[in-house]
Amino acid sequence: MDKNFAARRRRDLIIAAVLAVMAALAPLFVKDVYVQNILILTLMYAALSQSWNILSGYCGQISLGHALYFGIGAYTTELLFTKFGVLPWFGMISGGVIAALIAMVLGYPFFRLRGHYFVIATIVIAEIGLLLFQNWDWAGAALGITIPVRGDSWLKFQFLRSKLPYFYFALALCCLAWFVTWWLEDSKWGFWWRAVKDNPDAAESLGVVVFNSKMGAAAVSAFLVAIGGAFYAQYLAYIDPESVMGFQFSLLMALPAVLGGIGTLWGAVLGAAILIPMTELTRSYIGGSGRGVDLIVYGTLIVLISLALPQGLVSLFSRAKAKGATR
Amino acid sequence: MTALLETRGVWQRFGGLVANSDVSISVGRGEIVGLIGPNGAGKSTLFNLIAGVLPPTQGSIWFDGQDVTRMRAAERCQLGVGRTFQVVKSFETMTVVDNVIVGALVRNTVMREARRKAYEVLDFTGLAARAEVLASDLVPAEKRRLEVARALATEPKLLLLDEVLTGLTPTEAQTGVALVRKVRDAGITVLMVEHVMEIVMPLVDRAIVLDLGKVLVEGKPTEVVRDPKVISAYLGDRHAVSA
Numbered sequence: 001m002d003k004n005f006a007a008r009r010r011r012d013l014i015i016a017a018v019l020a021v022m023a024a025l026a027p028l029f030v031k032d033v034y035v036q037n038i039l040i041l042t043l044m045y046a047a048l049s050q051s052w053n054i055l056s057g058y059c060g061q062i063s064l065g066h067a068l069y070f071g072i073g074a075y076t077t078e079l080l081f082t083k084f085g086v087l088p089w090f091g092m093i094s095g096g097v098i099a100a101l102i103a104m105v106l107g108y109p110f111f112r113l114r115g116h117y118f119v120i121a122t123i124v125i126a127e128i129g130l131l132l133f134q135n136w137d138w139a140g141a142a143l144g145i146t147i148p149v150r151g152d153s154w155l156k157f158q159f160l161r162s163k164l165p166y167f168y169f170a171l172a173l174c175c176l177a178w179f180v181t182w183w184l185e186d187s188k189w190g191f192w193w194r195a196v197k198d199n200p201d202a203a204e205s206l207g208v209v210v211f212n213s214k215m216g217a218a219a220v221s222a223f224l225v226a227i228g229g230a231f232y233a234q235y236l237a238y239i240d241p242e243s244v245m246g247f248q249f250s251l252l253m254a255l256p257a258v259l260g261g262i263g264t265l266w267g268a269v270l271g272a273a274i275l276i277p278m279t280e281l282t283r284s285y286i287g288g289s290g291r292g293v294d295l296i297v298y299g300t301l302i303v304l305i306s307l308a309l310p311q312g313l314v315s316l317f318s319r320a321k322a323k324g325a326t327r
Numbered sequence: 328m329t330a331l332l333e334t335r336g337v338w339q340r341f342g343g344l345v346a347n348s349d350v351s352i353s354v355g356r357g358e359i360v361g362l363i364g365p366n367g368a369g370k371s372t373l374f375n376l377i378a379g380v381l382p383p384t385q386g387s388i389w390f391d392g393q394d395v396t397r398m399r400a401a402e403r404c405q406l407g408v409g410r411t412f413q414v415v416k417s418f419e420t421m422t423v424v425d426n427v428i429v430g431a432l433v434r435n436t437v438m439r440e441a442r443r444k445a446y447e448v449l450d451f452t453g454l455a456a457r458a459e460v461l462a463s464d465l466v467p468a469e470k471r472r473l474e475v476a477r478a479l480a481t482e483p484k485l486l487l488l489d490e491v492l493t494g495l496t497p498t499e500a501q502t503g504v505a506l507v508r509k510v511r512d513a514g515i516t517v518l519m520v521e522h523v524m525e526i527v528m529p530l531v532d533r534a535i536v537l538d539l540g541k542v543l544v545e546g547k548p549t550e551v552v553r554d555p556k557v558i559s560a561y562l563g564d565r566h567a568v569s570a
Contacts, residue, residue, distance in 0.1 A: 004459070005442075188432050188441075195429045198418035205378060205412075206481055207404035207433035263420070 036163045038280045043170035046272035049256035050177035051224035057263035059217035060197025064250045065122030068129040069099040069222040071245030073229025078145045088157040092230035099226035100219040111214045133241040144240025157234050261312025270313050331356045337386035346372040348540045359517040361531035369540040370520045378410045379403040409483030411474035413490045417462035424458040430480030452476040468499040488519040
């Protein structure tokens with residue numbers, strides 16, 4: 001029994017390594033910058049959704065306010081860079097730490113709420129964050145911050161001639177988020193989180209301090225999402241409140257994991273791999289007419305997938321496995 | 328030697344309702360004690376106070392020589408109080424063994440050890456064959472068993488069983504009784520709330536009868552069942568007189 005488990009863990013790791021290598025080789029074949037952009041966004045949202053999944057999927061605290069942490073990552077990096085000349089790499093880490101701290105400060109009152117009330121609180125807080133940044137003059141208010149162009153440099157994490165460095169960073173971030181999840185799955189925290197999600201009362205009776213578990217999940221989740229935000233800001237080279245803290249980011253972090261399979265190791269990656277290209281392609285081929293046909297198609301596809309596979313896309317694989325096992 | 332568990336003058340009020348009034352009981356090491364009483368006697372409330380779900384309105388609770396009155400359930404678990412729930416609370420999306428690992432993590436910080444401990448407990452409770460099944464796929468009797476397994480994995484000194492034998496078929500109940508004996512033989516003190524008198528009476532060393540939130544009678548099961556006060560509490564005064 002024990003061996004099965006270890007073998008499954010190893011198999012996941014090997015699949016991930018193979019996929020990562022394949023992804024790393026993709027730029028050899030994909031020269032088109034438009035497609036490269038889609039790949040970068042897909043990897044970024046996979047990473048974000050994987051991070052969101054830690055708090056909302058594993059620990060069961062559904063957040064629709066993660067745009068706040070994304071924005072904090074972006075703003076911390078760019079404010080430190082443009083105002084104090086701090087390199088984006090330090091800004092990125094600082095953004096992560098600040099986001100994690102804010103997640104815990106917010107968690108202190110909000111983790112006492114259960115179910116829907118928690119979700120509502122996360123939405124409201126993210127909206128308040130958005131309003132604050134829209135009116136904060138020092139941080140550029142609604143006009144935002146333009147990142148000064150200093151030429152290609154790894155030190156300043158800025159590249160004008162090629163998208164490839166961004167691609168590899170997004171890939172690395174995606175691998176990191178996946179690996180953290182993989183590692184946490186077989187850790188004390190991972191078990192505590194799933195227990196808290198399934199039944200907080202029973203978890204508490206088994207020595208799990210439910211409140212602290214939620215705080216831990218929130219901190220890890222917010223940290224990783226803020227790193228993603230810092231990356232996005234560098235990638236766009238321009239940020240304003242709406243473009244890094246808008247509600248759509250909260251949704252785009254939740255959707256891939258939900259569609260792929262919430263609280264699973266592969267759900268977020270699988271969901272992002274299907275959802276993000278679908279978003280971009282419907283937008284570029286049938287969008288732009290001003291009639292919103294792309295959004296109708298996009299929404300319909302999401303509804304269809306959720307109806308057919310309520311457990312997420314990963315259930316396609318586990319179903320096949322279950323059949324094989326009964327034989 | 329001091330008692331393992333003691334409640335001293337415990338009161339619990341919910342608004343105007345008094346669920347426990349001045350309850351003082353003690354449970355000695357190695358005993359199986361039955362907490363019985365008719366519906367609404369305050370058994371479950373007392374049980375939850377001991378487990379740490381809520382603090383008593385008044386009075387104190389002592390465990391293993393320590394005042395635990397203000398301690399939360401998780402802390403009491405770390406001290407050695409394990410419990411099951413009357414309405415089973417399995418972690419439904421997790422496998423049986425994963426459910427038990429959550430409990431085992433209290434005393435084992437290394438995952439490998441927690442996992443080994445979990446399999447050991449599954450063997451002990453007769454669930455080993457179901458280890459890899461999702462908890463949601465278990466039949467009710469197995470779920471009860473899983474509750475016990477999970478609590479045992481925390482390596483408790485005192486195991487609180489909340490109606491684990493209720494609602495089972497006679498055969499299932501007999502296996503349950505055997506399991507409780509096995510637990511006691513492993514050196515764990517048991518306090519069990521039960522409804523079904525004929526099952527619980529041969530099993531326990533001592534019975535405490537609660538009625539209307541108070542301790543009515545306490546003693547050997549054979550004496551308790553003949554006590555007129557107990558009979559009247561369960562069946563009404565008419566029967567008590569004829570007995």
